[in-house]
Amino acid sequence: MTQDDKRRIAKPHIVEEWVGKVYTFICIAFLIVTIFSMVYFVASRGASTFVTDKINVWSFLSGIKWSPEGSPPMFGALPFIFGSFSTSLLAAVISAPLAICAALFMTEISPKIGRKVLQPVIELLAGIPSVVYGFVGLSIIVPFFRSVFPGQGLGILAGGIVLSIMILPTITTIATDALAALPGGLKEGSYALGATRWQTIRRIVLPTMLPALLTGVVLGISRAFGEALAVQMVIGNAPHIPHSLFESASTLTSVITLSMGNTVTGSTHNNALWSLALILMLMTFVFVFIVRWLERRSKV
Incomplete structure (x- = not known):
């Protein structure tokens, strides 16, 4: 050639x-x-x-009164910040144990049944639109709470349960991938020393993969923190700090979606809503930094 x-x-x-x-x-x-x-x-x-608009940053973040049309207008974002954090953390508390147990079942206990039955069901949950979750919560969860507990059924607990179902696929998928990546030699060494399967899971698998599992939980909280429509349908959208899980509340996303279309661009009310959006964006960055830190911990 x-x-x-x-x-x-x-x-x-x-x-x-x-x-x-x-x-x-x-x-x-x-x-x-x-x-x-x-x-x-x-x-x-x-x-x-x-x-x-010369609104004090501290009064905006710590104020508990939201009255844009009042005289004088008041812009206190604390009830919405509290509502977003409370529903997101409650959703993580409910869904994290279920998701980690499901991941352990699919990887350590019964991989064949997990891949054939449980994993397709979880993937199906991930593909359901958020409005469907909100409608199911409004049709089933809220009437149940109304009949059993005092109040109208709308509140933090209803929003947390709906969000927990929504973030369950995210945490489960990440936890499953993390557990599947665990080196087989660690488990084999544990079995060789006479440990049972549950002792191996409790003392070897979970401590070793804890940073990766926490990464899934943080990503789930981030997903719940930015959800708008589903939680808006079941939380009640009341601009105050609730005193119980069964009282109506509001979140950053719900007040933005409900009010943004009714404000004039450039007005104080409109700018205040953009400030709430800025808080959402900054919290998203915080969650991303936490995830990156946990990923570095898992590689050490």
Whole structure:
């Protein structure tokens, strides 16, 4: 084969490589520009509440009175922050043990039945729209609470249960992948020393994979923290801090979705809603940093 033939063969490969590099660079640049544009837009609009409208940051974050149409108008975001955190943490408390137990069943106890039965069911839950979860909660959970407990059935507990079902597939999937990646030598060594299966799970599997399991829980909390429609349908949307799990409350996402379309762009009320969106975005960044930290811990 002559040198000219080798050049003719190598030329298409060089062109394809450059085309792939240019296309990849364009995609990455587009993603970076999009992310930074979104962050800048939300941050600039959210900061207008404190820069342009001269609302005190501390009074906004710690205030318990939300009355945009009052005289004078009051913008206290604490009830919404409390509602978002309480429903998200309650959902994690309910779903995390179920998800981890389901992952242990699929990986350690009965992998065949888990892959054939449980895993498809969990994947089916992940594909259901959030409005369906909200409608089911409004039709089943809320009437049940109304008939058993005092109140209207709407509240933190109803929202937490609906969110726990929604984030169950996320935590289960991540926990399953983490447990499946556990080196087999650790379990075999435990069995060789005479440990039972439950002793191996409790003393070897769970402590070793704890950072990875917590990563799934944090991602589930992040998913619940940003959910709007489902929790909005069952929480009651009352702008105050509830004194029990059966009292109506509101979240950051629910007040934004309910009020944003009824405000004038550039008004104090509109800017305050953008400030709530900024809080949501900052909390998302916090959850991402926690996940990254846990991932580094799991690799140590």
